[in-house]
Amino acid sequence: MTDGSFYTLIDLFVIGCGIYTVVQYILMVRTGELRQNMLLPKDIQIGKCKDTKGFIKAIGVKQLAFGIVATICGIVGLVQDVMNIYNVYVYMTTMVLFLVFCVWYAYGSKKAIEAFW
Secondary structure, three states: OOHHHHHHHHHHHHHHHHHHHHHHHHHHHHHOOOOOOOOOOOOOOHHHOOOHHHHHHHHHHHHHHHHHHHHHHHHHHHHHHHHOOOOHHHHHHHHHHHHHHHHHHHHHHHHHHHHHO
């Protein structure tokens, strides 16, 4: 596996994670229910949530934003890999953006779990 194909694989993984997160957000908002596979810690029991609607309201926008940013960052990286366009500024911007949103979502998720469980 060459470096380029490794980065392509990582970018595809990030795109998949972003799409998965957006789909989980849509399902959560449409049904008003939480799912065990929606980026929550494994030890969290969904049935013990004190206020499902409040939790969805608290985490929903963060989850959607993280999913969209992950998808966009993955697509930008994939385009760079496939087209052999390596711009260090674009690469660093997408990496920083992805990491900032990742930390923001993780922090928001932790706070929402503390508040609603």
